[in-house]
Structures are given as structure tokens and as C-alpha cells.
Amino acid sequence: MGLGRRPCFVVMPLVNLVKDVLFVSLCSLIYRIFRDRRRRLLPLPPGLPRWPILGNALSMPLTYAHVYYKRLGNKLGTKFIYVEALGQPLLIVNDYRVAQDLLEKRSAFYSSRPQAPMTGLVMGVKNIFITMPYGNRWRDHRRLFQQYFDTKYLPRDQEKQLEFVQKSLLPNIFATPEESSEHVANCVGGIILSMTYGLPVKTHHDQLVRFAEKAFNDLSAVSAPGKYLVNIIPQLRYLPDWFPGTGFKKDAREALDTLREEPYQATLNTMDEGVVHDCFVSGNVEKFRSAPDFEHRIVDVKEVGISIFAAGFETTTGVIMTFILAMLLNHDVQRQAQSEIDSVLGPERLPTFSDLSDLPYLSAVIKEVLRWNPIAPIGVPHLTTDEDVYDGYYIPKDCIVMSNIYAMLHDEKIFPDPEKFDPGRFIKNGDMANDDLLNPIDVVFGFGRRVCPGSHLAMSMLEITAASILCLFDILPALDTQGKPIDVVPEFMPASITSHPLPFKFTFSPRKGKDVEGLLAEYMNVDYI
Numbered sequence: 001m002g003l004g005r006r007p008c009f010v011v012m013p014l015v016n017l018v019k020d021v022l023f024v025s026l027c028s029l030i031y032r033i034f035r036d037r038r039r040r041l042l043p044l045p046p047g048l049p050r051w052p053i054l055g056n057a058l059s060m061p062l063t064y065a066h067v068y069y070k071r072l073g074n075k076l077g078t079k080f081i082y083v084e085a086l087g088q089p090l091l092i093v094n095d096y097r098v099a100q101d102l103l104e105k106r107s108a109f110y111s112s113r114p115q116a117p118m119t120g121l122v123m124g125v126k127n128i129f130i131t132m133p134y135g136n137r138w139r140d141h142r143r144l145f146q147q148y149f150d151t152k153y154l155p156r157d158q159e160k161q162l163e164f165v166q167k168s169l170l171p172n173i174f175a176t177p178e179e180s181s182e183h184v185a186n187c188v189g190g191i192i193l194s195m196t197y198g199l200p201v202k203t204h205h206d207q208l209v210r211f212a213e214k215a216f217n218d219l220s221a222v223s224a225p226g227k228y229l230v231n232i233i234p235q236l237r238y239l240p241d242w243f244p245g246t247g248f249k250k251d252a253r254e255a256l257d258t259l260r261e262e263p264y265q266a267t268l269n270t271m272d273e274g275v276v277h278d279c280f281v282s283g284n285v286e287k288f289r290s291a292p293d294f295e296h297r298i299v300d301v302k303e304v305g306i307s308i309f310a311a312g313f314e315t316t317t318g319v320i321m322t323f324i325l326a327m328l329l330n331h332d333v334q335r336q337a338q339s340e341i342d343s344v345l346g347p348e349r350l351p352t353f354s355d356l357s358d359l360p361y362l363s364a365v366i367k368e369v370l371r372w373n374p375i376a377p378i379g380v381p382h383l384t385t386d387e388d389v390y391d392g393y394y395i396p397k398d399c400i401v402m403s404n405i406y407a408m409l410h411d412e413k414i415f416p417d418p419e420k421f422d423p424g425r426f427i428k429n430g431d432m433a434n435d436d437l438l439n440p441i442d443v444v445f446g447f448g449r450r451v452c453p454g455s456h457l458a459m460s461m462l463e464i465t466a467a468s469i470l471c472l473f474d475i476l477p478a479l480d481t482q483g484k485p486i487d488v489v490p491e492f493m494p495a496s497i498t499s500h501p502l503p504f505k506f507t508f509s510p511r512k513g514k515d516v517e518g519l520l521a522e523y524m525n526v527d528y529i
């Protein structure tokens with residue numbers, strides 16, 4: 001009897017298992033049929049007609065893409081536009097609410113990054129976390145950054161920022177105003193390298209700042225689609241370095257390797273000598289010193305180290321140069337900001353961070369600078385890791401999503417006469433804060449899980465730099481050979497991820513009625529910070 005029943009015990013679970021498998025397979029098949037039907041039935045978001053294979057490749061702009069897509073969105077009457085280039089889908093989001101809906105509320109699958117062949121695959125820049133695909137590696141890097149630069153440590157970093165502005169930027173502008181763009185770069189680059197590596201930075205023409213600046217300028221250049229054939233034919237990356245015409249791989253990698261290794265080693269050396277200042281690298285070396293996976297952790301520390309310069313330098317210098325340009329073109333605004341600064345500080349001292357909350361007009365000026373020429377006008381591209389449906393439209397997996405920050409901040413319905421520089425739009429009925437208006441600070445730093453983690457550092461650098469410059473100097477037109485002021489027409493970089501002002505003529509002049517030399521006396525002649 002017992003023996004007779006035995007096969008039943010064996011067979012029944014098997015039958016149940018087969019039934020379960022069949023049921024799951026059937027469900028999955030039905031799901032796929034419906035999903036594929038949905039895909040076929042739902043339209044792609046609005047866009048221009050596409051050619052077979054090429055898609056919209058021929059009509060995609062290589063310059064001022066943000067302006068083109070803003071106009072196209074207006075023409076098509078849509079807040080988001082779909083284009084395709086050689087099979088690669090792209091979604092351009094022109095509206096703040098849509099960006100929030102997709103990149104923030106659905107951030108679980110809108111948070112990866114596309115990989116540019118030259119920078120990502122050939123040069124290994126996929127290890128710079130601003131360009132990394134979404135995943136554990138990116139998460140580790142971002143955590144490392146956020147733990148050291150948490151907003152609760154901002155006063156530590158502000159101390160460094162103030163030191164660089166007072167000992168490097170202001171005395172340099174006073175001494176050689178004609179080199180002011182370089183002084184801005186040395187100050188911002190110096191702050192970032194000092195926060196990261198804690199090494200002494202020269203107050204004037206620091207070599208490491210210049211090297212890093214050049215390396216990352218080259219990097220931006222090699223990412224441009226037309227610069228290297230490998231960006232159009234990715235297979236070229238497999239050609240060995242000795243193959244004629246592929247020397248670019250070696251040059252590009254070497255600059256990056258130097259930047260990853262040398263300042264890191266220099267910091268270790270100073271730590272051994274016991275003289276290192278608190279910085280990202282020393283803080284993390286101390287933290288992981290006795291960790292069993294020390295070597296692995298240190299690779300991440302080095303890579304995050306260069307990511308900080310890559311992400312923070314060009315953006316912050318670009319906004320400061322935009323501020324200078326805006327002040328040059330809008331003398332009344334400059335005067336009003338200066339008189340606010342004078343009324344709070346009096347003639348006898350320089351601004352500090354505790355003054356900033358008493359300078360609401362200056363705060364409106366900075367918001368307008370960020371709005372007028374957003375430094376990353378079409379954001380940093382995100383990539384979808386799953387398909388989606390939004391507002392009745394189908395959005396494919398592996399679709400590049402660009403947030404058109406420029407279109408959001410130049411929307412005529414929110415910011416009338418958007419090309420006009422007018423800090424007054426952030427002031428309501430004499431009250432300095434107009435909270436009803438979209439705040440550019442909520443837009444220019446991007447969205448969702450990839451939102452800029454250095455925004456608090458950037459804002460404090462911008463505010464203290466702007467207040468300090470206006471406290472001591474007038475920003476004036478340069479004069480031509482006949483002594484006439486040179487007119488400046490604002491122009492911005494046409495084909496780059498950042499929208500720097502193109503070089504323009506201007507000069508700084510010490511303000512009348514202020515003892516500028518006396519105010520700077522204690523900060524002059526400092527060689528290193």
C-alpha cells in the first residue's frame with residue numbers, strides 16, 4: 001500500500017511544478033504581447049518626421065542645441081520632443097514639471113548616462129562618476145563624495161573659499177586686472193584642488209590648476225562628435241595604440257592618469273611628513289587605512305578626486321564669468337548691488353559668509369545670472385534603463401534624456417522678455433524674495449538621483465566671489481586706442497556641454513571712495529595657500 005502510493009508523492013509535485021511553470025510562462029507571454037501591443041499602439045512623443053536609418057541625424061544641430069530645441073518645442077506646441085539619430089532615441093525635455101515627473105519621480109529608471117565612445121570607452125573616463133552608468137560603482141563614488149562634502153561640513157569648505165578669494169582673487173585683480181579671467185580660473189581651480197588634495201596652491205598661475213584645466217578642456221574637446229572618428233565609428237577603439245592615427249588614445253589616457261595619480265601621491269607624501277591639511281583624499285585615506293579592502297577603496301578615492309575637478313571647475317568659472325559679463329552690460333544693476341553691499345558692510349571691511357543673508361538684492365542678481373545664461377544649458381544627459389509611458393506617449397529603454405535647462409529658464413510665460421537681464425523679476429512688491437517664481441537654483445543643478453551634489457559648494461563660491469568683487473571693484477568696459485569704451489555683445493560657446501561666455505573685453509577699476517589697497521594690504525604678497 002505504502003509502496004503503491006509512493007509514485008504519487010513524486011509525480012504530484014512534478015505535475016504542480018509543470019503547471020506553475022506553464023502558468024508563469026503564459027502570464028509572461030500575455031504580458032509581452034500586451035507590452036508589445038502597447039508599444040505598437042502608443043505613439044512616440046512629438047517630433048519631426050524621420051528618415052529610414054538616419055532618423056533625424058541630418059537635422060540635429062551641432063551648435064546651440066538648447067536654442068534649437070526650445071524653438072522646435074514652441075513650433076510643435078510640445079513640452080518634450082522625440083528625435084532619433086541612427087537608431088538612438090533621444091528625448092529633449094523643455095519643461096520643469098515634465099523633468100520632475102520623469103527624472104525625479106521616476107528616477108529608478110531615468111538615472112543612467114550614455115557612454116561617449118572616445119571619453120567613455122577609449123580613455124576610461126567611465127570611471128569619472130559624472131559620466132558613469134547607473135549602478136553600484138556610481139553609488140559608491142557618489143556616497144564617497146557626499147560623505148565628505150555633506151552640507152553640515154560647509155563651514156569647513158567656506159573657510160577655504162574665503163581664503164582663496166581674499167588672498168588670491170582680489171589681490172590679483174588689483175595688480176593685473178587685464179588677466180582677470182585667469183585669476184578667476186586660478187581661484188576656483190585652487191579651491192577645488194585644495195578641498196580635494198590639501199596641497200599648497202600658488203595664489204597666481206598654479207601649475208596643477210593649469211594642467212588640470214588643460215586636461216579637462218582636451219577631454220571636453222574629444223567628446224565632441226566630430227573631433228575624433230572614434231566618436232562616429234566606435235569600433236575604432238579596438239585598434240591597437242601602435243596603429244597609425246590612433247595616438248590620440250595614448251595622449252588622452254596619459255593626461256588623465258597623471259591627474260589621477262600625481263596629486264594623490266603628493267598628498268600621501270605630505271601625510272607621511274605630517275603636514276597635510278584636512279581634505280577629501282587625506283580624510284578618506286585615514287578613514288580606510290585599516291579596512292581589509294583598502295586598495296580597492298583607494299582606487300575609488302582617486303577616481304572621485306578627479307571627478308570633483310571635472311564637474312566643478314568649468315561650471316563654476318563659467319558662472320563667475322557670466323556674472324562679470326552681466327555686470328558689465330547692466331551698470332544700474334551693478335550700482336544697486338554695490339550700494340546694498342556698502343550699506344551692510346560700510347567702507348572698512350570685506351564681505352564674509354555671515355553677510356550674505358543680509359544681501360537679498362545680490363542674491364536676486366545671482367539667480368538672474370544662473371537663469372540668463374544657464375551654464376549647462378542642456379544639462380548632462382540621462383539614459384533610461386527601462387521603457388516607460390508618459391502622458392500617453394511611449395518612451396523606449398536606452399533613450400537619452402536631455403533636460404533643456406535653457407528652455408525652462410527662458411520660458412516666456414514664466415519669465416517675460418527672457419533674454420533681458422533683470423534681477424527685478426525675483427523681487428515682488430518690494431519684497432526681495434519672489435517665492436511664486438520658479439527658482440533657477442532648483443533647475444540649473446539638474447534633476448533626480450544625478451542632481452549636482454556640489455550645488456551648495458558652488459552657490460557659496462558664487463556668492464562670496466560676487467560680493468567681494470563688487471565690494472572693491474567697478475566692472476567697466478575696456479577702452480580702445482582712442483580711449484572710447486568698447487561695446488560688448490554677449491556671446492556664448494556654441495558647441496559644448498557648458499555655455500561659457502566667449503572672451504570679451506572689460507576691466508576692473510578700484511572703487512572710488514574706498515581704500516582698496518588698504519583693505520587688501522594684509523592679503524597681498526601671499527605666495528601659497
Ligand code: HEM
Pocket residue numbers: 129130131132142145307308311312313315316319375376379380381382444445446447448449450451452453454455457458459
Ligand atoms: C554653478 C556651478 C555648477 C553647476 C551649474 C552644476 C550643474 C550640474 C548639473 C546640471 C549636473 C548634472 C545633473 C543631472 O544629471 O541632472 C551636475 C552634476 C555633477 N556636479 Fe555640478 N554643477 C556646478 C558645480 C559643481 C561643483 C562645484 C561640484 C563639486 C565640487 C560639482 C559636482 C558635480 C558632480 C560630482 C556631478 C555628477 C553627479 C552624478 O552624476 O551623480 N558641481 N552638476
